Amino acid sequence: MSVRRRDVLAAAALAAGGRSRAQPTTFEAGELRAAQQLADAALRDTHAARLLTELCTQIGARPAGSAADAQAAAWAQAAMRDLGLARVRAEPLVLRVWQRGTASARVLPPEMLPLTMAALGNSVATPAEGITAEVAWYDSLAELQADTREPGRSRANGRIVFINQKTDRTRDGRGYGAAVPARAFGPVEAARRGALALGIRSIGTDRERIAHTGALRYEIGVPRIPAFAVSVPDADAMAAWQAQGRPLQLELKLDAKSDVEATTHNVIGEVPGTDLAHETVLISAHLDSWDLGQGAVDDGAGVAIVTAAAACIARLAPRPRRTVRVVLFGNEENGFDGARAYGDRYGQDPHQWVGESDFGAGRIWRLRSRVRPEALPLVRQMAQVLAPMGVAWTDDADANQGSPGPDTGVLMRRHQWPAVELSQDGTAYFDVHHTVHDTLDRVDLATLPQNVACWAVTAWLAAQAPVGFGAVGR
Numbered sequence: 001m002s003v004r005r006r007d008v009l010a011a012a013a014l015a016a017g018g019r020s021r022a023q024p025t026t027f028e029a030g031e032l033r034a035a036q037q038l039a040d041a042a043l044r045d046t047h048a049a050r051l052l053t054e055l056c057t058q059i060g061a062r063p064a065g066s067a068a069d070a071q072a073a074a075w076a077q078a079a080m081r082d083l084g085l086a087r088v089r090a091e092p093l094v095l096r097v098w099q100r101g102t103a104s105a106r107v108l109p110p111e112m113l114p115l116t117m118a119a120l121g122n123s124v125a126t127p128a129e130g131i132t133a134e135v136a137w138y139d140s141l142a143e144l145q146a147d148t149r150e151p152g153r154s155r156a157n158g159r160i161v162f163i164n165q166k167t168d169r170t171r172d173g174r175g176y177g178a179a180v181p182a183r184a185f186g187p188v189e190a191a192r193r194g195a196l197a198l199g200i201r202s203i204g205t206d207r208e209r210i211a212h213t214g215a216l217r218y219e220i221g222v223p224r225i226p227a228f229a230v231s232v233p234d235a236d237a238m239a240a241w242q243a244q245g246r247p248l249q250l251e252l253k254l255d256a257k258s259d260v261e262a263t264t265h266n267v268i269g270e271v272p273g274t275d276l277a278h279e280t281v282l283i284s285a286h287l288d289s290w291d292l293g294q295g296a297v298d299d300g301a302g303v304a305i306v307t308a309a310a311a312c313i314a315r316l317a318p319r320p321r322r323t324v325r326v327v328l329f330g331n332e333e334n335g336f337d338g339a340r341a342y343g344d345r346y347g348q349d350p351h352q353w354v355g356e357s358d359f360g361a362g363r364i365w366r367l368r369s370r371v372r373p374e375a376l377p378l379v380r381q382m383a384q385v386l387a388p389m390g391v392a393w394t395d396d397a398d399a400n401q402g403s404p405g406p407d408t409g410v411l412m413r414r415h416q417w418p419a420v421e422l423s424q425d426g427t428a429y430f431d432v433h434h435t436v437h438d439t440l441d442r443v444d445l446a447t448l449p450q451n452v453a454c455w456a457v458t459a460w461l462a463a464q465a466p467v468g469f470g471a472v473g474r
């Protein structure tokens with residue numbers, strides 16, 4: 001059946017007021033065969049490994065607004081054009097960025113330990129002479145939150161708060177999700193109780209002397225205090241002294257700049273659609289990274305995977321009905337400026353669904369969606385194509401509770417766009433996340449083609465689907 005004929009039948013069925021016999025909610029056999037062929041070809045992909053290697057070795061760390069970030073935007077556009085994507089562009093946006101300076105911290109005698117540490121993103125500086133104070137110890141953010149906020153009454157008052165929140169190793173990242181509020185909200189909770197500064201145990205699952213950075217969030221009306229993370233072994237050493245009842249004194253010196261005006265970019269490339277070209281299937285990653293490593297797992301891998309997936313569609317699949325658009329967002333790590341700018345610009349355009357690869361380079365083990373119930377049979381059929389690649393689909397309510405990555409999560413919530421989640425195995429991800437160890441040598445390049453194949457297949461099928469995935473169907 002021709003596309004046009006099918007549309008006419010679907011429109012007639014809608015006009016007749018029925019959930020139509022004529023409006024198919026399954027893919028045609030030929031489409032599923034084409035998707036299978038696309039998967040087979042994408043499993044032989046070598047572009048993702050090449051792209052990731054180039055990004056890490058030619059550019060490396062690329063905090064939003066930096067010179068390296070601009071180089072990465074130029075590199076990404078060249079890579080997209082080279083791979084045959086259309087309408088390649090970098091959309092600039094002006095933002096205010098935070099810039100790391102030098103930082104050090106140590107436990108003062110009698111214990112004496114120079115700490116392996118890193119400032120948290122957005123941290124204000126200490127005075128030049130630093131801050132020296134006794135430590136107020138909390139085993140978790142919840143314990144700090146349970147402490148009184150009455151002025152002058154908290155243990156935190158006049159001290160450096162330390163939160164020893166541990167991060168559990170999990171495949172799906174829920175251990176990180178449970179621990180990360182200590183980093184994001186710890187500084188505000190400590191400052192509300194009169195603290196001078198905040199230290200945290202790194203939000204990470206490794207046991208090496210490396211510190212994990214990441215963004216904190218200040219609140220208007222609450223004093224901004226300097227904040228830093230120490231390595232897990234250093235936190236354990238402090239915990240041992242703490243357990244022995246020995247009072248700990250810390251000295252912290254931290255330099256940083258806030259609110260520096262800069263420019264970053266969303267880099268976009270497309271595989272143009274045909275009869276439904278005005279509708280977009282968005283697959284994405286973020287181009288920026290923290291400054292400590294090379295941004296290999298976060299999120300160079302995602303950049304390589306979705307770019308290579310779109311290239312596979314352009315090269316190997318029948319031209320899609322809807323437009324497949326790759327977006328490499330700017331400044332995911334410290335503010336979601338790229339996601340918000342994308343929403344400002346394209347928020348009125350119909351999006352079939354949105355998804356993001358931002359959980360390292362591990363294999364995809366699960367497909368989940370957020371689509372209207374009528375579209376679920378199509379997701380089920382996608383899952384059948386992915387199943388031989390080791391991807392599970394649960395066929396229960398949970399299957400439609402997917403959460404896309406951070407940027408597309410912002411867009412999903414803001415615009416009520418349907419979404420897809422291709423869950424990667426994140427068991428080892430938080431060993432290196434936001435650290436000096438986020439480097440190319442930590443990536444198993446052999447896991448990339450399975451990711452490319454899953455993204456290519458789901459994006460192409462979403463572009464072919466006989467119905468819209470959103471709340472308002474066609």
Ligand SMILES: [Zn+2]
Pocket residue numbers: 286298299332358
């Ligand atoms: Zn990321």
